[in-house]
Amino acid sequence: MKKIFVILFSILSTLASAQDIVMSAGAEKTVTGNQYSGSVMYETKKSWGAGAFYQTGLTPDNGEGYLKNPFYGIALQAPIARSQRISFIGVLRTGLVNEKFLAVVPSLETRIQITPKAGVAVGAGLRSGYPSLSAKLFVRLF
Amino acid sequence: MKILTNFLATALTLLLFASCEPEADLFRQFVIRQGEHYSTTHIVQSLQSNSLKFDAIFDASARYHFTEEGFQDSKNKLLGFSDCNSLHHENSARFAWQWFNDRLEIYAYCYVNSQRVEKFIGVVNIDEVNHYELSIKGDHYIFHLNHQEPVSIERGSVCQTGVYYMLWPYFGGTLPAPHNVTIQLNINN
Numbered sequence: 001m002k003k004i005f006v007i008l009f010s011i012l013s014t015l016a017s018a019q020d021i022v023m024s025a026g027a028e029k030t031v032t033g034n035q036y037s038g039s040v041m042y043e044t045k046k047s048w049g050a051g052a053f054y055q056t057g058l059t060p061d062n063g064e065g066y067l068k069n070p071f072y073g074i075a076l077q078a079p080i081a082r083s084q085r086i087s088f089i090g091v092l093r094t095g096l097v098n099e100k101f102l103a104v105v106p107s108l109e110t111r112i113q114i115t116p117k118a119g120v121a122v123g124a125g126l127r128s129g130y131p132s133l134s135a136k137l138f139v140r141l142f
Numbered sequence: 143m144k145i146l147t148n149f150l151a152t153a154l155t156l157l158l159f160a161s162c163e164p165e166a167d168l169f170r171q172f173v174i175r176q177g178e179h180y181s182t183t184h185i186v187q188s189l190q191s192n193s194l195k196f197d198a199i200f201d202a203s204a205r206y207h208f209t210e211e212g213f214q215d216s217k218n219k220l221l222g223f224s225d226c227n228s229l230h231h232e233n234s235a236r237f238a239w240q241w242f243n244d245r246l247e248i249y250a251y252c253y254v255n256s257q258r259v260e261k262f263i264g265v266v267n268i269d270e271v272n273h274y275e276l277s278i279k280g281d282h283y284i285f286h287l288n289h290q291e292p293v294s295i296e297r298g299s300v301c302q303t304g305v306y307y308m309l310w311p312y313f314g315g316t317l318p319a320p321h322n323v324t325i326q327l328n329i330n331n
């Protein structure tokens with residue numbers, strides 16, 4: 001019981017020091033084609049974070065809709081190294097592709113803060129057994 | 143510093159989606175060593191689409207002759223996946239191959255509710271790029287080899303949402319590879 005309190009206290013302490021909701025939009029180049037994404041992350045001062053994402057490929061309308069392999073789920077991030085303007089972050093996305101395939105996607109991101117509230121990030125991950133590259137714009141809302 | 147950072151950010155973003163360079167050669171080589179069943183490139187990966195499309199190249203190492211001829215028609219596995227939250231000996235679908243009658247034969251190879259189901263698909267040549275597609279359509283697996291007529295096998299009763307883990311090249315059957323066998327695969331969904 002004592003251990004549970006310690007863990008809960010640690011989590012609450014982390015949440016209490018959190019200060020940012022970060023929204024991002026970007027694209028990822030995967031072995032199965034380009035995908036376009038959006039995410040909302042709850043981020044602590046030290047760049048730990050958790051949130052949700054949605055991404056999908058777009059195809060010409062073939063009667064089956066425009067979306068190709070939509071992928072949504074939760075994302076967790078952990079800081080690897082940080083400076084004032086550039087930081088390196090590990091990200092783990094877990095979710096469903098096509099609403100049926102459970103997928104886990106690890107990736108590494110380099111973030112460049114352009115203004116105090118906005119920046120860009122580029123990353124490399126592993127999708128379907130092959131490397132993927134991503135780029136996105138992010139904005140800190142509050 | 144600010145200009146440099148902005149320049150870096152723009153350059154990296156443009157670099158990512160620049161298309162002036164040709165696509166990289168994404169063929170990945172799998173080697174099954176003599177005396178082994180599993181290929182040396184071990185990858186843990188799950189299927190993330192309703193279809194698995196890939197190109198494969200066999201070289202001369204795909205030719206083999208067992209002294210015990212009864213094993214010559216054992217199917218070697220090329221590529222496929224286990225079905226939703228199933229082990230591959232319960233529900234799975236794979237392309238398989240064998241060197242038989244002095245030709246390289248390709249098969250559809252499935253486990254459906256733990257029962258093995260095999261269907262002949264066609265013949266391919268050594269050192270030739272061939273295109274393979276394995277799709278889940280409703281309650282069937284559909285196998286395409288190049289532009290040949292598709293082959294269909296009924297799925298077992300499985301869930302819809304879960305893990306569909308990929309199954310990579312495997313030699314056998316019962317007997318291991320009699321010599322090193324090299325296969326090149328390029329997944330291109």
